[in-house]
Amino acid sequence: MVLNDLQKKYFMNEALYEAKKAAQIGEVPIGCIVVLNGEIIGRGHNLREHAQDATMHAEILAIQEANANRKSWRLPEAQLFVTLEPCPMCSGAILNSRIKEVYYGAKDPKAGAVDSLINLLGDSRFNHQATVENGILEEECAQLLKTFFKNIRLKRKK
Numbered sequence: 133m134v135l136n137d138l139q140k141k142y143f144m145n146e147a148l149y150e151a152k153k154a155a156q157i158g159e160v161p162i163g164c165i166v167v168l169n170g171e172i173i174g175r176g177h178n179l180r181e182h183a184q185d186a187t188m189h190a191e192i193l194a195i196q197e198a199n200a201n202r203k204s205w206r207l208p209e210a211q212l213f214v215t216l217e218p219c220p221m222c223s224g225a226i227l228n229s230r231i232k233e234v235y236y237g238a239k240d241p242k243a244g245a246v247d248s249l250i251n252l253l254g255d256s257r258f259n260h261q262a263t264v265e266n267g268i269l270e271e272e273c274a275q276l277l278k279t280f281f282k283n284i285r286l287k288r289k290k
Contacts, residue, residue: 133169135211140235143167144268147213147237150177150190151276157182161276164190164214166198166207166231173210174198190214191222195229206230215273217244217266223252226262233263237273 135143143165150163154177166174176193180186191214199205211233212226217240226234234253236246245252246264253262 133209133211139170140213140265140268143172143211143213144215144235144237144273146172146175147190147215148269148272148276150175150194151215151273154178154190155276155280161280162190162214162216164194164212166194167211167213168198168202168207168209173201187221189219189222191218192225195225195231199229208232211235213268216240216277217246217248218253219243220245220250220252226253227258227260230260231262233265235265235268237266237268237270238277239266 146165147163150165151161154163155161159178159181163177165172174194174197176190176197178190179188179193191212198207198210206229208230210231212231213235215237217236217238218226223245234246239248241248247266253264
């Protein structure tokens, strides 16, 4: 399914909704959704601090829900929307689940494994690659993270 700009913004807003849920509970505000045929089949937001589990990233949780929804580990026609560029672990999960397209908002210069540091999703040495589009609602995604970390720094000063 080819998405137009309006649909991409709609789905990224859904990922932002998930990111805001993370922020409300003190988690780094990253949200993700998985879409298949225009329907959201998986949702996730960071839960790493609450679970004290390094693997509880938004993408992992959204992929797990999508896998359960489809009763398959393979998601070859799915699209993933995430507010921050995926890290190496999440990029690996995207490749392993065979997700077709990835859309993300803000770049992650410290851990991004799609464009910033390396490009795992486009590496032809793997048996699967994903099409990537970045910058979807980039300012909104980046601002949510900036505000979250600014508030943490202010709390630490007090």
